[in-house]
Amino acid sequence: MVGRPLNIVSVVSHRPRAVVTGATSGIGLAFAVEYARLGYDLLLVARSERDLDVAGVDLAERFGVQCTKLATDLSTIDGVNGFVDATMSNGVPDVLVLNAGVTLAARVGTSSPEVIGDVMTLLALGPMLTIERIAPQMVARGTGDIIVVSSIASQIPMPRSAVYAAAKAAVTSYGLSVHREFRGSGVRVAVVNPGYVRTNLHRAAGLDHLARVVPSWMWLEPEAVVHSALRALARGRDSVTPGFVYRLSRPFLASDAAQGVWRRLVRRSRATR
Numbered sequence: 001m002v003g004r005p006l007n008i009v010s011v012v013s014h015r016p017r018a019v020v021t022g023a024t025s026g027i028g029l030a031f032a033v034e035y036a037r038l039g040y041d042l043l044l045v046a047r048s049e050r051d052l053d054v055a056g057v058d059l060a061e062r063f064g065v066q067c068t069k070l071a072t073d074l075s076t077i078d079g080v081n082g083f084v085d086a087t088m089s090n091g092v093p094d095v096l097v098l099n100a101g102v103t104l105a106a107r108v109g110t111s112s113p114e115v116i117g118d119v120m121t122l123l124a125l126g127p128m129l130t131i132e133r134i135a136p137q138m139v140a141r142g143t144g145d146i147i148v149v150s151s152i153a154s155q156i157p158m159p160r161s162a163v164y165a166a167a168k169a170a171v172t173s174y175g176l177s178v179h180r181e182f183r184g185s186g187v188r189v190a191v192v193n194p195g196y197v198r199t200n201l202h203r204a205a206g207l208d209h210l211a212r213v214v215p216s217w218m219w220l221e222p223e224a225v226v227h228s229a230l231r232a233l234a235r236g237r238d239s240v241t242p243g244f245v246y247r248l249s250r251p252f253l254a255s256d257a258a259q260g261v262w263r264r265l266v267r268r269s270r271a272t273r
Contacts, residue, residue, distance in 0.1 A: 015065065019043040019093045021074060021083070022100035024051035027149055027194070030222035031097045034230070036063040040095065043068045045083060074100045075122040077129075084133045092137040092144070098127040099149040104164045116163050123167035128174050135178065135187060142186040147229050148175040152195045152241060172239070179238040190232040191239040194225045 018035040022028035023044035032042055036059045044059075044067060046052050052069035060067045070086050073079040087093060104111065104119050111119075127148060138144030151164075154172040158165035175191035182189055220242055228242035 015039055015041045016094040017041045017043065017090070018095035018097065019045065019087050020097040020099060021045040022149075024048060024055045027222045027225050028097070028099040029055060030226045031099060031147070031229075032059060034223075034226050035095060035097075036065045036067075039063075039065065041066040041068075043070060043087060043090075043093070045070045045072065045074070045100065047071060047073055074126050075102075075118040077121065077125075080121070080126040080129050084130055087134065088137070092134065092141055094143070095145045095147070096130070096134060097147045097149070098130060099147075100126075101149065103161070105161050106163065107160055108162055111163055119163055120167050120170075123164070124170040124174070127171050131174075131178060135182070135189075138187045139182060139185045144187040145233055146175075146178070146187065146189045147233070148172070148189070148191045149225075149229075150175065150191050150193050152193045154193060155241075176238050188233045188236065190229055190237060192225060192229045192232070193239060193241045194220055194228075195241075196220065 018040040020028050020032045023032045024046040032044060036042060044052055044056055049071035052071055056067035056069045072083050074083060100122060102122055148171055150172040151168040153165040154168035172191050175189060179189040225242045228240045232240035
């Protein structure tokens, strides 16, 4: 499914332009709000045209910026190519936020090749192909910002989420490598590795129990992720893990002890359903 870009506001604009995928909720919407507040016109990308209508109209009215929407499925190569074509049809964007995501909790051997392919395309291959086509144009211009929203799952073992963790590890490694390659080019690249964020992503994946299992102090607000990403860009960092708690505990989270605690919490949560 590749939609046709549709302007919410059709006035010719000379403002900078930010492209945000997964832009209608959670982290993506928080990025869209922040860039609109900073005076950027927006290309909002998501699957639901209805949700895009709501977000686009709201942002245009609140901040007086031009919002363009694109309804497409970024878990397919056709969707990715259509998205890049739509993005470049109005010139090289100033900011590219690659945030579209899904979570997959599944034991090894229970996911079909089609599901694995969709997840890998949405979380890793799609962002890579997008950067491969757009980033060289940013370099040629001498300016541009790219934010890759990954996950702390790229840095720690994730039993029963191996495909998800592998996809995030792949896109994280790619983003870090691009950051190094583009040093001195005027194009800034940062990878963001949040932990648990208060969005509807877990609910959509049938993981409502995480709200009971995960302590409240481990949950981040989407706005905190956005602010961490922008600070990382401004400081020239290649990556950031939002939240002091996650930065402090990351080595422990990868340990066997942490995995054991997690398994006990999950079993206890399921027993009380």
